[in-house]
Amino acid sequence: xxxxxxxxxxxxxxxxxxxxxxxxxxxxxxxxxxxxxxxxxxxxxxxxxxxxxxxxxxxxxxxxxxxxxxxxxxxxxxxxxxxxxxxxxxxxxxxxxxxxxxxxxxxxxxxxxxxxxxxxxxxxxxxxxxxxxxxxxxxxxxxxxxxxxxxxxxxxxxxxxxxxxxxxxxxxxxxxxxxxxxxxxxxxxxxxxxxxxxxxxxxxxxxxxxxxxxxxxxxxxxxxxxxxxxxxxxxxxxxxxxxxxxxxxxxxxxxxxxxxxxxxxxxxxxxxxxxxxxxxxxxxxxxxxxxxxxxxxxxxxxxxxxxxxxxxxxxxxxxxxxxxxxxxxxxxxxxxxxxxxxxxxxxxxxxxxxxxxxxxxxxxxxxxxxxxxxxxxxxxxxxxxxxxxxxxxxxxxxxxxxxxxxxxxxxxxxxxxxxxxxxxxxxxxxxxxxxxxxxxxxxxxxxxxxxxxxxxxxxxxxxxxxxxxxxxxxxxxxxxxxxxxxxxxxxxxxxxxxxxxxxx
Numbered sequence: 001x002x003x004x005x006x007x008x009x010x011x012x013x014x015x016x017x018x019x020x021x022x023x024x025x026x027x028x029x030x031x032x033x034x035x036x037x038x039x040x041x042x043x044x045x046x047x048x049x050x051x052x053x054x055x056x057x058x059x060x061x062x063x064x065x066x067x068x069x070x071x072x073x074x075x076x077x078x079x080x081x082x083x084x085x086x087x088x089x090x091x092x093x094x095x096x097x098x099x100x101x102x103x104x105x106x107x108x109x110x111x112x113x114x115x116x117x118x119x120x121x122x123x124x125x126x127x128x129x130x131x132x133x134x135x136x137x138x139x140x141x142x143x144x145x146x147x148x149x150x151x152x153x154x155x156x157x158x159x160x161x162x163x164x165x166x167x168x169x170x171x172x173x174x175x176x177x178x179x180x181x182x183x184x185x186x187x188x189x190x191x192x193x194x195x196x197x198x199x200x201x202x203x204x205x206x207x208x209x210x211x212x213x214x215x216x217x218x219x220x221x222x223x224x225x226x227x228x229x230x231x232x233x234x235x236x237x238x239x240x241x242x243x244x245x246x247x248x249x250x251x252x253x254x255x256x257x258x259x260x261x262x263x264x265x266x267x268x269x270x271x272x273x274x275x276x277x278x279x280x281x282x283x284x285x286x287x288x289x290x291x292x293x294x295x296x297x298x299x300x301x302x303x304x305x306x307x308x309x310x311x312x313x314x315x316x317x318x319x320x321x322x323x324x325x326x327x328x329x330x331x332x333x334x335x336x337x338x339x340x341x342x343x344x345x346x347x348x349x350x351x352x353x354x355x356x357x358x359x360x361x362x363x364x365x366x367x368x369x370x371x372x373x374x375x376x377x378x379x380x381x382x383x384x385x386x387x388x389x390x391x392x393x394x395x396x397x398x399x400x401x402x403x404x405x406x407x408x409x410x411x412x413x414x415x416x417x418x419x420x421x422x423x424x425x426x427x428x429x430x431x432x433x434x435x436x437x438x439x440x441x442x443x444x445x446x447x448x449x450x451x452x453x454x455x456x457x458x459x460x461x462x463x464x465x466x467x468x469x470x471x472x473x474x475x476x477x478x479x480x481x482x483x484x485x486x487x488x489x490x491x492x493x494x495x496x497x498x499x500x501x502x503x504x
Contacts, residue, residue: 051226156316181354297351324360419479424468
């Protein structure tokens with residue numbers, strides 16, 4: 001089960017403490033659990049927006065009867081006045097989720113000028129449920145986009161989650177930042193699950209990595225809230241909707257729309273005192289009142305001494321590796337030698353969760369020693385992960401490439417040049433490589449600052465209390481590939497122009 005599915009299942013079970021009976025309503029391959037606000041298709045949860053789910057429940061409660069469109073709008077948008085187009089948008093989304101109209105199957109019928117009617121054949125069943133009859137607040141209203149697989153309770157993140165939960169009580173805008181694959185999305189989802197009791201009315205989770213072409217973040221969030229296509233004043237409508245609700249909104253993967261996210265969040269926070277935002281991004285918004293959580297890598301065993309199996313297993317990076325390796329069908333002896341190799345792999349991958357998971361999946365094929373050996377090759381960038389993961393998380397090349405594409409042309413050039421540094425370097429050395437002989441120190445400083453802000457260039461303390469700068473091993477391999485490709489492209493351009501040198 002991935003992080004999103006686990007969170008959605010949790011959201012319909014919060015505050016449950018007593019054995020009662022509810023109803024399951026089946027039609028076609030679908031089963032609706034109205035009390036738990038869950039729709040399943042052949043046993044799998046159907047991802048359906050809260051508005052559309054409200055409408056479906058209302059229609060099924062009055063199956064065979066025409067439900068006035070105004071009553072449906074009142075049910076789905078309690079105490080909110082919205083245009084009828086919002087109802088049509090959610091009806092269309094509901095029909096799509098149900099496959100209504102495919103192969104002649106019909107569930108929802110439109111009665112022009114009046115409303116809608118559920119026309120499917122229903123089977124009702126009384127079922128035992130774990131629930132409480134005394135709710136101080138309604139169930140969380142959970143809207144969600146697609147998310148990368150990840151543990152609902154990520155290893156080694158307990159302290160981070162406790163700190164974030166405490167910080168969110170004092171700050172209404174928190175940005176979780178860090179390099180690709182470090183686990184930002186998983187931590188954000190785990191935080192939402194942890195805080196569901198404090199935000200019992202509404203929790204909204206949106207993946208912004210694939211905002212539709214021509215859309216804006218405001219339109220995407222408006223649809224997530226069930227407000228439909230409000231091209232005229234989406235921010236105003238969102239703010240009005242959220243003004244009466246205590247809501248937690250998680251905007252995941254803000255990297256490519258960071259300016260829009262900055263504008264949207266600051267406008268909404270200015271007029272809605274009960275709205276809280278948690279963002280994930282590879283760089284901070286850099287706005288006033290933003291609280292930044294820089295997510296560090298998973299802790300790895302030290303390399304200076306041989307440690308026991310029990311000691312090695314206490315490190316989160318090792319825990320993740322073993323869990324993923326076993327899930328992938330790997331078997332290895334429980335010896336200090338095996339754990340020393342695992343520890344070495346985790347150190348080489350610098351505690352990056354995605355990289356560790358991808359490496360662990362190779363153990364079933366290459367064994368521990370073989371996997372360790374392959375880390376020294378470029379193949380590590382191409383190791384494939386989960387098929388249902390977002391494209392940026394399917395291998396390390398895609399993850400690093402996602403960040404690389406965010407860089408300016410000057411930053412890309414500097415990133416490629418810095419691949420020549422095998423060891424951490426001083427600022428003077430980094431600046432000298434970045435100026436590339438131009439002597440433009442001011443511009444070089446801006447470039448280095450940009451690479452650090454986007455987590456493409458890492459900082460660590462030096463022996464003289466001055467910082468050192470370096471590219472992590474995987475990024476260094478990727479940068480060398482890009483450097484080779486840039487040189488190849490340059491030669492190709494020269495050849496296409498009859499061997500004459502041109503400025504490029």
